[in-house]
Amino acid sequence: MIKIASKNIRFLEKVSKIPILKHFFILKISRQFPEITSEPVLQKFYTDIYVSNRTSKRTTKNRFPDLNKISLEYIKKQENPIIHDVAVSSGISSAEFSDFLKSNSINPDFYVSDKYVEIFVKKGLITK
Numbered sequence: 001m002i003k004i005a006s007k008n009i010r011f012l013e014k015v016s017k018i019p020i021l022k023h024f025f026i027l028k029i030s031r032q033f034p035e036i037t038s039e040p041v042l043q044k045f046y047t048d049i050y051v052s053n054r055t056s057k058r059t060t061k062n063r064f065p066d067l068n069k070i071s072l073e074y075i076k077k078q079e080n081p082i083i084h085d086v087a088v089s090s091g092i093s094s095a096e097f098s099d100f101l102k103s104n105s106i107n108p109d110f111y112v113s114d115k116y117v118e119i120f121v122k123k124g125l126i127t128k
Helices: 009-015 039-047 065-076 092-103
Strands: 004-006 025-027 082-085 109-112
Touching: 009 025, 009 039, 025 039, 065 092, 082 092, 092 109
Parallel strands: 004 025, 082 109
Antiparallel strands: none
């Protein structure tokens, strides 16, 4: 399959909404990456990353509100809770869970990790 890399965020936002076309365009990583705030573009970026077992790093906002509430009841009972969230992908669910706990007056030691903590970039395209 042919993939076309683009740095144009507005273009990628539009393309990400078109079912067939979205598969042919990817985000070309550049210095502007940390400043990207477009949810469709960031979601597509993480979805386009596949690891060695062909698993995608796909993630979305507000994925686990039910699990957060269930976990809260258990965590409330712990003295000085320590939480380690694994396989965090972009980290959005971890950040939301941490914020949720803080909003409920719980401040645990909170650690996150992922098997793939580095993305290697070569000439602006993802190579691993």
